Amino acid sequence: MSITSAIELKNITKKFGNVIANSNVSLTVNxxxxxxxxxxxxxxxxxxxxxxxxxxxxxxxxxxxxxxxVTIRSPKDAFNLGIGMVxxxxxxxxxxxxAENIVLGLTGKSKLNRKTIxxxxxxxxxxxxxxxxxxxxxxxxxxxxxQTAEIIKVLYRGANILILDEPTAVLTxxxxxxxxxVLRNMKKDGKAIIIITHKLNEVMDxxxxxxxxxxxxxxxxxxxNETNPQQLTDMMVGHAVSxxxxxxxxxKLSKRLEIKNVSCISDEGLSVLDKVSFTAFGGEILGVAxxxxxxxxxxxxxIAGLQxxxxxxxxxxxxxxxxxxxxxxxxxNPMDIRQMGISLAFVPEDRLGMGLVADMGMVDNMMLxxxxxxxxxxxxxxxxxxxxxxxxxxxxxxxxxxxxPVRQLSGGNVQKVLLGREIASAPTVIMAAYPVRGLDIxxxxxxxxxxxxxxxxxxxxxxxxxxxxxxxxxxxxxxVLCGGKVSGIVDxxxxxxxxxxxxxxxxxxxxxxxxE
Amino acid sequence: xxxxxxxxxxxxxxxGTPLLFGTVGEILTEKSGNLxxxxxxxxxxxxxVGLAGSYYYEQLVINPVGWVSITIAIICAFLCGAFGAxxxxxxxxxxHANQNVTGLALTIFGTGFGNFFGEVMGNASGASYVAVSxxxxxxxxxxxxxxxxxxxxxxxxxSYNVMVYLAIAIAVIMSWILSHTRVGLNLxxxxxxxxxxxxxxxxxxxxxxxxxxxxxxxxxxxxxxIVMVTCSGVWVNNCISGYGWLALALVIFATWSPLRAMIxxxxxxxxxxxxxxxxxxxxMQIYDIFPYxxxxxxxxxxxxxxxxxxxxxxxxxxxxFREER
Numbered sequence: 001m002s003i004t005s006a007i008e009l010k011n012i013t014k015k016f017g018n019v020i021a022n023s024n025v026s027l028t029v030n031x032x033x034x035x036x037x038x039x040x041x042x043x044x045x046x047x048x049x050x051x052x053x054x055x056x057x058x059x060x061x062x063x064x065x066x067x068x069x070v071t072i073r074s075p076k077d078a079f080n081l082g083i084g085m086v087x088x089x090x091x092x093x094x095x096x097x098x099a100e101n102i103v104l105g106l107t108g109k110s111k112l113n114r115k116t117i118x119x120x121x122x123x124x125x126x127x128x129x130x131x132x133x134x135x136x137x138x139x140x141x142x143x144x145x146x147q148t149a150e151i152i153k154v155l156y157r158g159a160n161i162l163i164l165d166e167p168t169a170v171l172t173x174x175x176x177x178x179x180x181x182v183l184r185n186m187k188k189d190g191k192a193i194i195i196i197t198h199k200l201n202e203v204m205d206x207x208x209x210x211x212x213x214x215x216x217x218x219x220x221x222x223x224x225n226e227t228n229p230q231q232l233t234d235m236m237v238g239h240a241v242s243x244x245x246x247x248x249x250x251x252k253l254s255k256r257l258e259i260k261n262v263s264c265i266s267d268e269g270l271s272v273l274d275k276v277s278f279t280a281f282g283g284e285i286l287g288v289a290x291x292x293x294x295x296x297x298x299x300x301x302x303i304a305g306l307q308x309x310x311x312x313x314x315x316x317x318x319x320x321x322x323x324x325x326x327x328x329x330x331x332x333n334p335m336d337i338r339q340m341g342i343s344l345a346f347v348p349e350d351r352l353g354m355g356l357v358a359d360m361g362m363v364d365n366m367m368l369x370x371x372x373x374x375x376x377x378x379x380x381x382x383x384x385x386x387x388x389x390x391x392x393x394x395x396x397x398x399x400x401x402x403x404x405p406v407r408q409l410s411g412g413n414v415q416k417v418l419l420g421r422e423i424a425s426a427p428t429v430i431m432a433a434y435p436v437r438g439l440d441i442x443x444x445x446x447x448x449x450x451x452x453x454x455x456x457x458x459x460x461x462x463x464x465x466x467x468x469x470x471x472x473x474x475x476x477x478x479x480v481l482c483g484g485k486v487s488g489i490v491d492x493x494x495x496x497x498x499x500x501x502x503x504x505x506x507x508x509x510x511x512x513x514x515x516e
Numbered sequence: 517x518x519x520x521x522x523x524x525x526x527x528x529x530x531x532g533t534p535l536l537f538g539t540v541g542e543i544l545t546e547k548s549g550n551l552x553x554x555x556x557x558x559x560x561x562x563x564x565v566g567l568a569g570s571y572y573y574e575q576l577v578i579n580p581v582g583w584v585s586i587t588i589a590i591i592c593a594f595l596c597g598a599f600g601a602x603x604x605x606x607x608x609x610x611x612h613a614n615q616n617v618t619g620l621a622l623t624i625f626g627t628g629f630g631n632f633f634g635e636v637m638g639n640a641s642g643a644s645y646v647a648v649s650x651x652x653x654x655x656x657x658x659x660x661x662x663x664x665x666x667x668x669x670x671x672x673x674x675s676y677n678v679m680v681y682l683a684i685a686i687a688v689i690m691s692w693i694l695s696h697t698r699v700g701l702n703l704x705x706x707x708x709x710x711x712x713x714x715x716x717x718x719x720x721x722x723x724x725x726x727x728x729x730x731x732x733x734x735x736x737x738x739x740x741x742i743v744m745v746t747c748s749g750v751w752v753n754n755c756i757s758g759y760g761w762l763a764l765a766l767v768i769f770a771t772w773s774p775l776r777a778m779i780x781x782x783x784x785x786x787x788x789x790x791x792x793x794x795x796x797x798x799x800m801q802i803y804d805i806f807p808y809x810x811x812x813x814x815x816x817x818x819x820x821x822x823x824x825x826x827x828x829x830x831x832x833x834x835x836x837f838r839e840e841r
Contacts, residue, residue, distance in 0.1 A: 075716075076717045079717065091711065091716075093704075093705050093708045093712055094709070094830065095825065095830070096701075096704075096705070096708075100701055103698070104701060104702065104705050104713070105702060105713065105717045105718045106698070107698075109698075110697050111696060111698075112701060139824050
């Protein structure tokens, strides 16, 4: 071999309990090369990189750096080998300046010479074309400046192999371009760079090679100039798998929820929802597909009255044809919405944080929905207790007792408790965000059946999902989000996985969008 | 008039010094992210053990030397306070116990420890109280002999006992270490964001233990000061009487800066001795309330200020688990 690879992974396997996070992954990156690591959520990209940066230890397989086989047991080992990782969540001390963060933990003269350090930082910045004031405090910085500080921190420690975990997720397009400019400079300087991403256009733009992971499996590595987005998408999503989930035909559709031009801005000032419009009908399951962080959470929270909207309207239709009643939910908090007589059930992504109180038992959690009823100063525990018994019996919740804190239950049982409570309030709209995440197969099917039952009762179900196979078999229609925009709504019975995969990663051309 | 002001200033310094010890000791502890509410307890422990050190040294030697006695007292007090903080550290740092509860327990333990051994020593001495000899007493109260004779400047700057200068030196050195050295930077990072500090290779546990134990030792010197200077080397039951709690409030007043702690301790010193020097024609009890009213006002004022710089260490009071990355 003429070129020694900067880093080489061979047959890496990592398991968490029974879950295989990475199985037989092999990768090679040379100096002066940018490798893009592509895959859907949960495909094991970050796990793999965490093994390089010393956070996890592989179960089997070997890692070689500069042709020598190495063992990486801690972040310190990784630093010593010249591997630097820029995490998605920055590891910076807010009240320190950029320079202070950069030298943190390093050995050297015990007195800090701030001027020398600032000069060294500026030198690195100039070499690669960064813009960073070393004496600025982190809390005064924008997200992209913080990222710059993180990258310089890694370079200052002499890293030759850089790993960037979804660096563009928090950046504006202009900032992304600037970052790519810097990455190209680093590449010219002979650094090996691995960039984790799921944005196809960026892969095509920046990388030399693309390695694709799918559900922990290593698929293949291809040269960027020999591939195209379509091929990469196919590699990423794979072929459709049949799951045999029931999908009863929708009986009678009635307009329930009409979302018009809803836009939201995040705390960082980024646009998280951009003119989202769709209609959810009673009696159908509307799936929402998209890469994590494409605006799914904000969409649910906007409907539930937890998110401030920049613009747009959320119209709730009630009553039968002829006596239609329309209410606007914008600006209402969850309590207002309930007092309007609208029963909206929200099964949030964060079950034990937003959905249930982890330290309370089933009875008390049931009571969260009903404690306001009645005029007495005392709460009525009889009805919630009855409801808890009912949920336990009907949904087969496995628990030592209905007063056992729900945190002691398994994920599937927690979800059953939550969904059971929400369904008991006889909702007309159910929003379920990733309701089967972390659940085993049987529990997942229980959840699907529950949602189908609600659908046949005429409830409008909005199902936020990540597994395309499930979405394609469960949902009547699928709304695809991409970067906070609706890239299209497709029919769940006719759409293909490839079609949705492509819509998830890039906004479709006008003609392709299937409108209702 | 100016004479009264000089006298008030001197008295304030003398009254504020034990608070300064407690405050800078707790600042050092809190900079590592540990909130140790046991300052009062550690002061009791330091006070009684420091006194015991001097007392038994005098019993053992025929001609006790003042400076040796002081050194022994300071070392004993420091070690005992550090030991109290070490117990706290084992529980909170290694076993992740609740810091507030552990600190309160340390206060209760230290108070009992101090009063019990003070009593025991008193009974054993045959005089029903324990007191150090005049030599040690003098060593703990005399100023810098030559310089304190200079008019005005002499009494203002050079008339204090050695503990006062020690407290100021600790505050100044600590401030320099925190802001100008790598060790200080690393320590502050541990208190702000231990996960980040850990990721950069800093030994979080070691930093927490060392700063908590040293902080406890410094707090204990405040207790020694109360016993040796305020109470003139005699053990008085419950002598610390809330100074540890005042020191805790002063940490917030000083917004975690050892230099500001000096000014704050002086202000509190003035408030606590004012009734002797500034006749306002109000009942004594009102004067006694001043330091506490000031504490309340300061706590409210500090909480209103939305300045990112003068905030408590971000992870103050939280245990650090490495697995929770």
